[in-house]
Structures are given as structure tokens and as C-alpha cells.
Amino acid sequence: MKLELPIALSNRHIHLSQGDLEVLFGEGYELTHMRDLSQPGQYACEERVDVVGPKNTIKGVRVLGPTRSNTQLEVSISDAFKLGVEPVIRNSGDIKGTPGAKIVGPKGEVEIEEGIIVAARHIHMHTKDGEKFGVKDNDIVKVKTEGPRAVLFENVLIRVDDNFALEMHVDIEEGNAAGVKNGDIVELIK
Amino acid sequence: MKLELPIALSNRHIHLSQGDLEVLFGEGYELTHMRDLSQPGQYACEERVDVVGPKNTIKGVRVLGPTRSNTQLEVSISDAFKLGVEPVIRNSGDIKGTPGAKIVGPKGEVEIEEGIIVAARHIHMHTKDGEKFGVKDNDIVKVKTEGPRAVLFENVLIRVDDNFALEMHVDIEEGNAAGVKNGDIVELIK
Numbered sequence: 422m423k424l425e426l427p428i429a430l431s432n433r434h435i436h437l438s439q440g441d442l443e444v445l446f447g448e449g450y451e452l453t454h455m456r457d458l459s460q461p462g463q464y465a466c467e468e469r470v471d472v473v474g475p476k477n478t479i480k481g482v483r484v485l486g487p488t489r490s491n492t493q494l495e496v497s498i499s500d501a502f503k504l505g506v507e508p509v510i511r512n513s514g515d516i517k518g519t520p521g522a523k524i525v526g527p528k529g530e531v532e533i534e535e536g537i538i539v540a541a542r543h544i545h546m547h548t549k550d551g552e553k554f555g556v557k558d559n560d561i562v563k564v565k566t567e568g569p570r571a572v573l574f575e576n577v578l579i580r581v582d583d584n585f586a587l588e589m590h591v592d593i594e595e596g597n598a599a600g601v602k603n604g605d606i607v608e609l610i611k
Numbered sequence: 612m613k614l615e616l617p618i619a620l621s622n623r624h625i626h627l628s629q630g631d632l633e634v635l636f637g638e639g640y641e642l643t644h645m646r647d648l649s650q651p652g653q654y655a656c657e658e659r660v661d662v663v664g665p666k667n668t669i670k671g672v673r674v675l676g677p678t679r680s681n682t683q684l685e686v687s688i689s690d691a692f693k694l695g696v697e698p699v700i701r702n703s704g705d706i707k708g709t710p711g712a713k714i715v716g717p718k719g720e721v722e723i724e725e726g727i728i729v730a731a732r733h734i735h736m737h738t739k740d741g742e743k744f745g746v747k748d749n750d751i752v753k754v755k756t757e758g759p760r761a762v763l764f765e766n767v768l769i770r771v772d773d774n775f776a777l778e779m780h781v782d783i784e785e786g787n788a789a790g791v792k793n794g795d796i797v798e799l800i801k
Binding site: 499575 | 687688689698700731732759760761762763764766781782783784785787788789790
């Protein structure tokens, strides 16, 4: 049986801590919901910030909600080169020792010491999907795409949680390298 | 025995016909050699042009020499979306029916009817490399990369010629998706 699931391409985005949000947008500020994302409880916000790196600024980086305990900026390798910071492949939340930058909002700016990552490719799945696919949280699998730019992605992290929906996440460069679009079906290979 | 070869990441660039070169840079104009590329006889030029698509302009696209029989613009999928043209994966030279755009140089501009491609990943090799690797011109192989972003590229075209040097060519998005840099060693798999 083929183990199939949808893929989604993540553009650059930032998760903010409540503290940083208030420095950037004003005291007591709350994020403005724009649209739900595929993962339950996650949403894109109307808010955007500018990221000032050692080399260049990337303007209008989308904020995702809700706020988190630590501010985390997720970029592509090309974005990292443009900013002038080392591209560091990390799993979400694992930001220790990663590069920082200046984040600029309409009401203030904050210099983050760390938090810029190139997100490692991963698959979100609900606990029942984990059972169906025969994999568990933190497993590493491969994923195969079809078409003229077909690739086999190795080192794909499995994330299993009762709050996750079945979807593989790659960044724009990975998605384009494989010639896939949001919602395309890919194959998990154990 | 592992079949190993170096990989190189191609940024967006344009090959110009002599006719288009003269429209863009002036009558009788000749390209200015900046540096040799890895393929014998090919070179990056001092000249740059702007490409005006239906949606956006990409400025400062590097011209590669020597001139060719047809003008051909090679971009990434992200570049194609930025310009506002359909990203069409093609082998170099196979431009029939591909999108066009307005090319702007310092002395004039030219509207190309076709010629914008997203270059299909391929391997250049000398005839003696073809014998050593046991492959021939137009064969399709796979290529494996190493590291945290390891991928297996499928549908890799083999190009064998006495004027070619051994090297795999991918675009920036493919290279970053695989986490490879210019000169990294990859493995050909038949």
C-alpha cells in the first residue's frame, strides 16, 4: 500500500513571543487573524515585520499566530544569504546558537540574539495517522515526489501529535526543486 | 565503485543571439569576457540586462557568452512566478512554445516571443567520462546528495560531448533544497 499525504510549501514567516510582539506593535497588542493554516490553531496574521540582516533587509515578513515562548524566524537558504546570516537547518523550536537579526515593526524594533532557522523538512500527522502509517514521533523517513522534477527527500522528520493534521512541510526552494505545488500528493517511504 | 562528480548551482542568466545583443547594446557590439565558466568556451560577461515580465521586472540578469543562435533566459521557478510567466522545465535549446518577455539593455529593448525556461537538471561530461561512467548522451540517471538535506534527484539528463567538462548543473532552488554548494561531490546512480 502506498503511504500518501499532501505537501505544502512554507514561505518565509516569523513567530513572535508576546514580549517581542508588544515591543514591535505596542503595549498590550494582540495579533490580527487573517486566515487559518492547515495545522489546527495556527493562523496567518495581518501583521508583517521587516528583518534587518548584516547584508540586506527583507521587508514584509508575515507573522504567524498564536504567539510562542520564543521568537523564531523561518527563512530559505536564499533568504539567509540575502540577509547575510549563516543558513542553519533546524527543527522548529531548536534555536539555540542560531543567528539573530534586527526585527522592525511599526511601533518599535527588537534585536534577537538567535532564532533564525531554515526549517528542516518534516511531516505533521495526527496520532491516528501515525498508527495508520506505522511511524512514531521523531522517526526519520523518506518522501518521494512525482513529475519531471521528481526527487526523493531523505531525512524527513515525523511529528506526531493529537493537534496535528497530516501534511508534509518543505520550504519554497525544496518545493520548487521538486516541482510540487501546495496540496500535491507525495509518498512516504519508510 | 561510486560514480562521483562535482555539482554547480546556476543562478538566473541569459544567452543572447547576436541580433538581440546588437539591439540591446548597439550595432556591432561584442560581449565583454568577465570570467570563464566550467564548460570550455563558456564565459560570464560584464553585461547585464533587465527582464520585464507581465508582473514584475528582474533587474541585472547576467549575460553569458558566446552568443547563440537563439536568445534563451534561464530562471528559477520563483523567478518565473515573480516575472509572472509560467515556469516551464526544459532542456537547454528546447524553447519552442515557452514564455517570452521584454529584455531591456542600455541601447534598446527586444520583445522575445519565447525563450524563458527553467533548465532541467543535467550532467555535462566529456566523451571519456561517458565511457568511464558507462552512460551515453541523452541517458537519464539519478543523482544522490549527502548531508542533512540529502535528496535523490531523479530525471537527470546526461549530456556527453568532447567539449564538455564533468559537472552536474542544477538551479539555485535545487541546490539549496539539497543543501549543496558549488563544487560539492554528488553520486551518479544508474
